[in-house]
Amino acid sequence: MKLLKTFLRGALLFLVLAVFLAAWIFLPWPALLGAAVLFVLWMAFTRSGRQAASVTQVGVSTLAQRLGASSVVVIGIAGVVGVLVALLAMAEGYRQTVSAAGNDETAIVLRGGSAAELMSVLSRDQINAIERAPEIARDKDGRPMASAELVVAANLPRTGGKDDGSVTLRGVGDMAWTVRPNLKLVEGRRFEPGRRELVVGKGARKQFQGLDVGKQVRLGNQTWSVVGVFESGDGMESEMWADAEIVATTYRRGSSRASVFAQLTGAKAFNAFQATLKADPRLQVEADTTRGYFGKQSEGLTKVLRVIGIIVGSIMAIGAIFGALNTMFATVAARAREIATLRAIGFRGMPVVVAVMLETMLLAALGGALGGLLAWLVFNGYTASTLAGGVAQLSFEFKVTPTLLWEGLKWALAIGFIGGLFPALRASTLPVTDALRAA
Amino acid sequence: MKYFHLIWAALFRRKTRTFLTLASILAAFLLFGLLDGIRTSFAQLGQNADGAQRLQTASKLSFIETLPISLQARIQQVDNIEAVTHANWFGGAYQNPRNQLFTFAVAPNYLDLYPEIEVAQAERDAWARTRTGILVGEAMMKRFNWKVGQKIPLQSTIFPNSDGTLNWSFDIVGTMKAKDKKSGGFTDALILMHYKYFEESTPYVDGDVGWYVSRVSDVRRSDAAAKAIDALSLNSPHETKTMSEQAAMASQLKQMADIGLIVGSIMGAVFFTLLLLTGNTMAQAVRERTSELAVLKTIGFTSGSVLGMVLAESILLVLLGGVLGLGLAAVIGPIVNAISGGIINLPPIGLQSWLLGLGLMIAIGLLVGALPALRAMRLNIVDALAGR
Numbered sequence: 131m132k133l134l135k136t137f138l139r140g141a142l143l144f145l146v147l148a149v150f151l152a153a154w155i156f157l158p159w160p161a162l163l164g165a166a167v168l169f170v171l172w173m174a175f176t177r178s179g180r181q182a183a184s185v186t187q188v189g190v191s192t193l194a195q196r197l198g199a200s201s202v203v204v205i206g207i208a209g210v211v212g213v214l215v216a217l218l219a220m221a222e223g224y225r226q227t228v229s230a231a232g233n234d235e236t237a238i239v240l241r242g243g244s245a246a247e248l249m250s251v252l253s254r255d256q257i258n259a260i261e262r263a264p265e266i267a268r269d270k271d272g273r274p275m276a277s278a279e280l281v282v283a284a285n286l287p288r289t290g291g292k293d294d295g296s297v298t299l300r301g302v303g304d305m306a307w308t309v310r311p312n313l314k315l316v317e318g319r320r321f322e323p324g325r326r327e328l329v330v331g332k333g334a335r336k337q338f339q340g341l342d343v344g345k346q347v348r349l350g351n352q353t354w355s356v357v358g359v360f361e362s363g364d365g366m367e368s369e370m371w372a373d374a375e376i377v378a379t380t381y382r383r384g385s386s387r388a389s390v391f392a393q394l395t396g397a398k399a400f401n402a403f404q405a406t407l408k409a410d411p412r413l414q415v416e417a418d419t420t421r422g423y424f425g426k427q428s429e430g431l432t433k434v435l436r437v438i439g440i441i442v443g444s445i446m447a448i449g450a451i452f453g454a455l456n457t458m459f460a461t462v463a464a465r466a467r468e469i470a471t472l473r474a475i476g477f478r479g480m481p482v483v484v485a486v487m488l489e490t491m492l493l494a495a496l497g498g499a500l501g502g503l504l505a506w507l508v509f510n511g512y513t514a515s516t517l518a519g520g521v522a523q524l525s526f527e528f529k530v531t532p533t534l535l536w537e538g539l540k541w542a543l544a545i546g547f548i549g550g551l552f553p554a555l556r557a558s559t560l561p562v563t564d565a566l567r568a569a
Numbered sequence: 570m571k572y573f574h575l576i577w578a579a580l581f582r583r584k585t586r587t588f589l590t591l592a593s594i595l596a597a598f599l600l601f602g603l604l605d606g607i608r609t610s611f612a613q614l615g616q617n618a619d620g621a622q623r624l625q626t627a628s629k630l631s632f633i634e635t636l637p638i639s640l641q642a643r644i645q646q647v648d649n650i651e652a653v654t655h656a657n658w659f660g661g662a663y664q665n666p667r668n669q670l671f672t673f674a675v676a677p678n679y680l681d682l683y684p685e686i687e688v689a690q691a692e693r694d695a696w697a698r699t700r701t702g703i704l705v706g707e708a709m710m711k712r713f714n715w716k717v718g719q720k721i722p723l724q725s726t727i728f729p730n731s732d733g734t735l736n737w738s739f740d741i742v743g744t745m746k747a748k749d750k751k752s753g754g755f756t757d758a759l760i761l762m763h764y765k766y767f768e769e770s771t772p773y774v775d776g777d778v779g780w781y782v783s784r785v786s787d788v789r790r791s792d793a794a795a796k797a798i799d800a801l802s803l804n805s806p807h808e809t810k811t812m813s814e815q816a817a818m819a820s821q822l823k824q825m826a827d828i829g830l831i832v833g834s835i836m837g838a839v840f841f842t843l844l845l846l847t848g849n850t851m852a853q854a855v856r857e858r859t860s861e862l863a864v865l866k867t868i869g870f871t872s873g874s875v876l877g878m879v880l881a882e883s884i885l886l887v888l889l890g891g892v893l894g895l896g897l898a899a900v901i902g903p904i905v906n907a908i909s910g911g912i913i914n915l916p917p918i919g920l921q922s923w924l925l926g927l928g929l930m931i932a933i934g935l936l937v938g939a940l941p942a943l944r945a946m947r948l949n950i951v952d953a954l955a956g957r
Contacts (some may be wrong), residue, residue, distance in 0.1 A: 202849045209842035213835055245666040248633065248728045283631040285810070294810070294819040296632060333809050350630030350794065426667075442835060444602060449596035449839075453846040456589040460853060517821075568917040 143555070147548065154424030154544055158538070171412025178480050185485035189386070189465070190475040190492065196464070197309040198321045200456045206453040207545055208504065209447045210489035211538040215505035217439030218537065221432050221529040227303055227526035228428035230364035234397040239390040239407065240308040243550055244412045246427070247389045248298075248522075252415065254385040259412055265403035267393045271306065275393035277305035280374050283522050285347045286338040297334055298369040298522040299349070301377030301387075309393045313366065314344070318358030323373045325541060331367035333525035334434065337515055341370070352380060365424070368515075368524045429514070447545050454549025459488050462557045469557050470565030478546040479558035486554035489549070505538070506530040572874070578883050579858070587886070594890025595897065597843045598926060601836060602898025603920045607661035608832045620814040621788050623682060624795050626781040629808040633779035636807050643801050644783055651786045652890040654679045657767060657779035661760060663713065668728065670709065672760040674767035674781075680704075682784050685748045686756050688914045692717070692743025700766050704741035708757035711743055717741050723760075728771040731870075737770075782814075839932065848937045851883045855941035862945050863953035874915040876946040883938030884931055896925065 173179040188476035239260050252260075257278045266274045282302035288295040300306075307313065307320070313424055321327035328347070335341040346355045354372070362368060378384060394403055404417050418426075462469070469482055515525040542555075581587055626644065628634035635657070644653045654676045662670030673679075677697060681684060688696075688704060696702045705715060715721060721740050739762060747756040768774050783798070785791045795811035802809050812820070857863070862875060870878075897920045906947050 141898050169651045198852070199849055202846050205845050209838045213838045216834075243726060244728050245662070245669065249660060256750055283633050285629060285631050291823075292821060295820075298618040350628075350634075350805065351804060379690070381630075403866075425775060430667075442604075445596050445603075446839060446842075447598045449593040449843070449846075453842075455584055456593075456846070456850060459589070547675050 132323065134369055143551070146552065150547060151544060154540065154547075165371060172486045178478060180479055182484040182488075183480035185336045185481050186479065186488045188468070189485050190490045192465075193489070193557075195207040196461060198462055203454045203457050203490065203493040203546075203549070204497040204500060206450040207494050207542045210304055210443060210450045210502035210545065211501030211542050212438055212504045213446060213501075214443035214541060215502055215527070215530060215534050216509045217442060218436060218534050219463055219505065219530045221435035221439060222531055222534060223526045223529040224516070225432040225433065226529055227524070228365045229421070229424045231362070231366055232419065232420050232424035234400065234419050235394050236420045237392045237394055237400055237403055237417050238423045239392065239415050240388070240418050242416045244416075247279075248283065250281075252278070252390065253335045253388050254387075256406075256413055256415065257387055257390060258416070260390050260407065263392075263403055263406045265394050265399040265406060267395045273305075275305060275308055277302060277309050277391045278374070278387040279303075279306060279391060280377050280381075280383055280386075281387050281388045284370070286347060286349070287340070289337060289339050290521075295338060295548070296517070296522045297338055299328075299377060300369050300371050301374035303373050303374050306371070306391070308503055309391045310362065310366070312364075313360055313362040315358050316359050318356075321357055321371070321373055323418065325373065326352060326376055327353040327372065328354050328359045329360055329371045330368050331371075331517075332359060332361045333367035334523070336513065337360055337523050337525050338480045347381070365524055368522070443541065447541060450545050451559075452551050454490060454545060455552060458486065458550055458553035459556065461489075461555045462486060462560075464474075465557075466560060466565045470560060470562045473560075473562050474566065482558045483554040486557050487550040490550025490553070491543055491546040493543045494549070495539065497546075498542025501542070502530075502535040502538045506535070571883075576885060578876055579854070579878070581853070581884050581887060582858070584929050586853070587851060590847060590886060591890040591893070593813070593846050594843060594887055595894040597839050598891040598894025599898045599901070599929070600839055600894075601926060601929070602895045602918050603902070604832045604836060605925065606898070606916045606918050607900065608917055609916070609921055622784050622791075623787060623813050623814040624783050625814055625817045626783065626797070626798055626809050626811040627779070629810040634807075635719065635774070635779055635880050636781065636802075636809060638776045640802065640807070641781065644781055644798055647783075647797045647801070649785050649787055650786045650798075651680055651792050652678065653781055653783040654682050654797075655778040655781045656928055657764060657766065657774065657777075659762060660694050661723045662726050663721075663723055666724060666726050670760055671758055672723065672725075672762065673883055674762050674764045675765050679782075681754075682782055685750050688743050695742040696763075698742055698763075700763060701703065701740050702763065703737065703739040704743045704745050705741055705748070706745050706757040706759045709760065709768045710741075715741055715900060715950070717743060725771075728773055728852075729769070731770045731772075746823050749894075773803070791829075795875050806823045834855045840929070844933060844937060847887060847933065848940070849885070851879075851941045854882070855879060855945050857949065860956065862948055863950050866948065867954070872946045875948070876933055876942045879942035879945045880935065880938040881939070882935030887934040887937065888927075889927060897928050 157165075173183045215269065238247075239252070240247065240250040241252055261274045261276045261278075261494050263274075266276050282299050282301070283296045284299045285294040286297050287293070303323075315329070317333070318329070321329050328341075330341045340347050341356055343356055343359060346353050348354075355530055360371075374387065378386075392401060392403070400417075400419050407415055407417050475480075509528040510530040513525055514528065514530040515523050517523060622801060626636070626640075638655070641653050641655060644650060656676070656679060658672040659674050661670045662668050663670055669906055680688060680693065692704070696704055709715070714720075721739055721741060723737050723739060724735050725737055726735070729735055745756055745759065745761070764778075768776065782800075783794075785794050791813060795813070798811045799809050827866040865875060866872070894920065
């Protein structure tokens, strides 16, 4: 009978924990806010709530005496949240950088079956046919706002090392600037058609040696001069731009290009654009909105980074939960007499449970805030780089967004909840007489 | 050693606390085991004995540029070069263009330069005979449930076939196995096809080669050989860059991400947290045993041996949790690999990781135990017994 009772208790506890965690993960913040408001009302206006509040007050006001032990909870959770937020910020920064280059009003056309621009080839005839599509917007001279671009890779020495890195070299014409209005020259000028001149992105300049305006770099056995620097706040910043004709000559590409970026007449025109291309028997091409294309490019790595972050975070969180349990059990043991006295003079179990839990969650929230703050201070804007698609260097900044901070705080509170629940139950079920007699 | 039972008893004096602390340490070292395995396996890529003998020659302009096939005969003439082979990137994908597989179009003698790839002699002969034959890595066979003798369609994301489409069909004639399981991750996920079939079918590649691999007979003079190869095409439209396989891998990885830095900062945060947590536990343990320690000293234990016992206790605590954690990582790794069906490839935990882990455990144990142990050593018997 006793065994059954223990078992049922355990099962109930597990259920409460599972329900709480599920709710915690899936409920949107307004629902959580509502729950918090209800909880505060309960504390303010009911008898047991007021009891809980006063017990909590005692616990919190004596926190200073247990500074060492309490700081273990705070710092342990800060560690978890810091690492988690930093890793997720890396994923977020990468995603934002890559997908920021896309929107719904521009489309990218590649040869069918090519996963990325570097692998795509479009002939001059195909490009001409694509440019005639009626869904492409025209500029004031009546020219289609479509930019046929050649994408190749080039080896350059990386900053701070002897190793060569791979950088994307994009051969473009006039229209490239028109279809990307967010792109701004911050230094120097545009390249002149027909000359070996480069305009480099801000990110590329940081990653590679000698990409400053006025300097010359060697690509293969040719010398190019850098004449300008641009910024765009997206993945393009990691590229170098040059005249398409010259790039095609250097890389022996003839008149073929890799992709066409087209400014559509509107966001709704994309489906019609796609249909036009499909109807043309000369074209075996695939079109996507740039939002869709860059979104897909960033999908894989973002997912991997997020999964790594969550796995590492989970293992650390388990460690932190045990740390919190340890500390809170010690706290309950140290306050056993005081808690037993409360129970002896008529306080029920519930207020004691709530008080211990609140104390733990307060410490957890502190830890979460500290960890988030540290991650933000150290990593927000930290520049990292990777080989995008195994092809060329892409530099991006870690982005510690409010959403991520909120996510970190949620993790912290969940750790606090689990770490506080068991000690709280121990406190409320302590046999009063034993506890009073204990030293 | 004779005090072992005493230390053991002290450790499990408060079972709950010890188990909770052990669990935290376990989690930390589990993470350490998984991450350090990844770090070392990245660091060891291309560092095998066979790899040290190989040089890779690619276009200096960019990795997408090809080299003329006439270069092969000239590389062959370079002093210290034993054998030369070449390969092209095919850009193969199965079922979906995003499902990219490592597919190389290689010369017939490619496998001679890679003795660490094992292929049954009969299958090798079959490959030599079959124009459209491919050799497939073991993991890849398993992943797609392919069988030897099967005909499979592959898409190239780059190269059209003779009919102008990107669809190619191949016959699987053999399986490639890695001789050394530890560094075999790459071999296991590779597909090799014939350069001849590739070159003749696609209109884009006209006697062009992606990269050359050559073997040197004297590893100590491989730098000179690399320079000599690059000198062959100096000032031509096809300048080359030759590196040892190891250097090429290292440079590739460095571009991908600074694995060492990421792993290092995570581990730093984990161990700092762990230090604090275990330190707190030890401090508590010593504090509540003050009177017991005083009794020990009263009956003749020296201050030094009390210090030693507390230190030993904290080291034992960390060692117990740490070894369990690393062991768990060693067990979980293969399970994760099996479940993911070859998509995730966590390396087994090597001797180096174990040694580093054990070293860390002892260091953390010492650090954590130091303050409480000193406190225990300096205990004044009279004060401690009186509870002051």
